[in-house]
Amino acid sequence: MPARLPDGIHCAADYSRLAAGAIDAPTLAYIDGGSGEDRTLAANRAAFGRLGLVPRLLPDLRGAQTRLSLLGQELAHPILLAPVAYQALAHPRAEIETARGAAAAEACMACSTLSSASLEEVAAHAGPQRWFQLYFQPQRAATLDLVRRAEAAGYTALVVTLDAAIQAPSLRALRAGFRMPAGLRAANLADYPPTPPKSPAPLPGASRIFQAATRDATTWADLDWLAAQTSLPLLVKGVLHPEDAGLALDHGAAGLVVSNHGGRTIDGAPASLSVLPSIRQAVGPGCPLLLDGGVRSGAGAFKAIALGADAVMVGRLQVHALAVAGALGVAHMIRLLREELELCMAATGCRTLADIHDGLIHRFHDY
Incomplete structure (x- = not known):
């Protein structure tokens, strides 16, 4: 952990600017890339840029605070760390450093199924509010074991990612020549039996895309099964369509994460915001x-809350901060986001998150 923060950090987004000096170029291309030509990735950011804030005069801010209750859990602020896989790409201590930074900043962290450190190691360093992100495994026994391990380690919710079964490759990463390091592993899956070969080679004329989409496909029945296996609340991550939102709730979800997987699923998907x-x-x-998707500032968090979110999750920015300054960088980045949010609340006269509403949003138009 660095003894001090590097110079030149004036806002949370500066960690993204400095990441190029801490992560090799091919790896950064993979981390920062989306899918295809990165149109959805760009749309995530652009959606926030089309919105401004409407200041209010002489607000009474006595007692102002950012606390909220989410899934029956009390959080100090609405900035959470999204599940990000293989953080050893950015730092040798990987998610352990991220967890330490989150705990110091009173932030809830979601640990990925594909984390470089085991969920038990992450839990030992994370704060009291910690969630586990679950990918359904080909064998239900492995999925259930992951759930039991998360329960035993004190995770307080399961974030079930359902939008990543099929992903278009990141052309940015391919063109940069990125390859997963040979020693990189998903620590949480290390003790499970090897997954059998997915399927034989496609028959002549068969579609390898459709084969991949149907192989080990998760169904709504799987979500029903999962909800019956645990008392932890389930959040379905990857919702972009209102009908899917309703279906997820009908099949056991206690909450939803509106997300396009950071633009990494199919290029051309709409911006989450x-x-x-x-x-x-x-x-x-x-x-x-x-x-x-696309949150790079406290103003972005404010805009998302104004449009209907209870809280936001930050993905790439946490990896940038991790690479630049380890746990100290993660904690500092979260603090900066929180202070940026508080600045927006003060300027618009919002004493609590419940005071943030759509009427405080200005929509810019091209002239």
Whole structure:
């Protein structure tokens, strides 16, 4: 852990600017890339840029704070760390450093199934509010074992990612020549039997895309089964369509994460922020709803909350901060995001997160 922060960090997004000096170029291309030509990745960022804030005069901010209750859990602020796989690509201590930074900044961290450190190691360093991100495994026994391990390690919710079964490759990463390091592994899956070969070679005329999409395919019945196996609340991550939001709740989800997987699934998917209002309208005011995709500032968190989110998840920015300054960088990045959010709340007269609403958003138009 660095003894001090590097010079030149004036806002949370500066960690992204400095990441190029801490991560080799091919790896950074993989981390920062989306899918295809990165149109969805760019749309995530652009959606926030089209929105501004409307200041209010002489607000009474006595007692202002950022606390919230989410899934019955009390959080100090609405900035959570999204599940990000293989963080050893950015730092040798990987998710352990991220967890230490999250704990210092009172932030809830979601540990990935594909983390470089085991979920038990991460839990030992994370704060009291920690979630585990679950990918369904080909064998239900392995999926259930992951759930039991998460319960035993004190994780307080399961984030079930359902939108990543099929991903278009990142052309940015391919063109940079990125290859997964030979020694990189998913620590949580190390003790399970090797997954049998997916399938024989496609028959003449068969589609390898459709074969991949149907192989070990997760269904709504699998979500029903999972909900019956655990008392932990389930959040379905990857929702972009209002009908899917309703289906997820019907099949056991306690909350939703509006997300396009950081633009890494199919290029051309809508920006997460752009569909957030329709998802909120579909599920009503009481459903826990998070936004993932494109958050690089506290102002972004404010805008997402104004459009219907209860909280936001930060992905790439946490990896950038991890690479630049380890746990100290992660904690500092979260603090900066929180202070940027508080600045927006102060300028718009919001004493609590509940005071943030759509009427404080200005929509810029091209002239």
